[in-house]
Amino acid sequence: MSEPVKPSRTSAASSQRLRMRRELAAAAMELFATKGYEATTVDEIAATAGVARRTFFRHYRSKEEAIFPDHDDTLVRAQAVLDAAPAHENPLDTVCRGIKEVMKMYASSPQGSVERYKLTREVPALREREIASVARYERLFTRYLLGHFDEAAHREAGSDFDEPLLAEVAASAVVTAHNHVLRRWLRGGGVGDVEAQLDQAFAIVRRTFGTGFGANRPAGERSAASASREGEVLVTVARTDAPLDEIMRTIEQAIHRDG
Template sequence: MSQPARSPRATAASDAPESTAVTRAAAQRLKMRRELAAAAMELFATKGYEGTTVDEIAGAAGVARRTFFRHFRSKEEAIFPDHDDTLVRAEAVLNAAPSHEHPLDTVCRGIKEVMKMYAAKPAVSVARYKLTREVPALREAEIASVARYERLFTRYLLGHFDERDSHVGNDDPLLAEVAASAVVTAHNHVLRRWLRADGKGDVENQLDHAFAIVRETFGTGTGIGTGIGTGRTAGTEPAKSEAPPAASVTADGEVLVAVARTDAPLDEVMRTIQQALKER
């Protein structure tokens, strides 16, 4: 006997608990990551980075060693608990961008999620900054995290270029990478200055000023940035460039020079030449 079809309302109701469970699990995961990070920071500060083991970090957080490795691959990663979550939020900003917004503005909004992460806990962020300056392994882990944001923004900008075709000399991929790097560099410059000031100052205003410089350099108002399309969404067909004429004729004294595409119709080539002769 066939089962009756479930109504959309019933389906939505049954999906709600699952969605809530997923959200709760994500929150618990982030909470544990932050607890492990706090334990690692305290141990690094008291025992030094080299003198601290994974077992000690796990023990200080009240969990087993295997629990630590479910959340972090190494102790270097333990002081950056929020980057995975922040990367997801930044990507969500890109995906939800309104069609009329310039892609560079969208990327600037996306990386603000990173600044929000640091600004949420200034004291922790300042302590982490000082620690990463002292420990090369932590500095390398931080650089790897920054690279993930650059890749995300580069992919997004590439999806919004007015690419007409692929050919040698097409600089769109380079421009996308340079623009994405400029946004990240501007953000990091402001962030480092704010951290060196012990997390004091209007960091949001400073960030907006830095982004204004990036927009001026790469925005649609300059020759450099005219390749970045406004309002393009990934997957949208780029505007077609106007096809070149089948044939053209130039005059040099009493001599006519005709240039034609190899696939140009013969009658069109002849009409072009005849028209040029009439105008002489």
């Protein structure tokens, strides 16, 4: 009989770190709600969590940072989604899946998320911290989309955007769609199928910005499928591993363009 696998020291330390960050965040939320943000000190947050002041500063640089305990880890998970993207997934779809890690973070604790949302609406310093967190996701997704720009697909779509602008605007659109749905869900008390609402918002983003990016492969590689007319013959070139729906979509576009 095999022995049970013991968790590594690294994973145990990571879990302990996350638990302490969340305990400090809960203490901060409790004090902000009862005493007010300005009147609450770091020493009080640490004491409420049952730890020393220096422990607080091992996990957070300031009291406003304690309100957003999971963004660092969520950013890592979003990066992991991008790194493990399927070979033929549209990069914009990959980015949409990446930002879903943020929604999962909020949805894992609806009541706490609602309370945090109310607090950030009231305290300018917390709003600024929230904006800074959003900017980190936008930068991550912009870099990813820039690395998957497909010039041939871009020209075929007839887009007027240049490469950096398209990547930045598309990344911003994904994050904006996510935040719009998230805020609406939080204002409604954190109830309802928020992921279904998010998918509807992403469908709009895909229709608007879904062209110009190749499948998940280095920029500049040939599209999985291309089509052109030679006389009365429609010529299609596709990799053997190209998805059927992509091949059919390419053929349909060629017919409509040249028909």
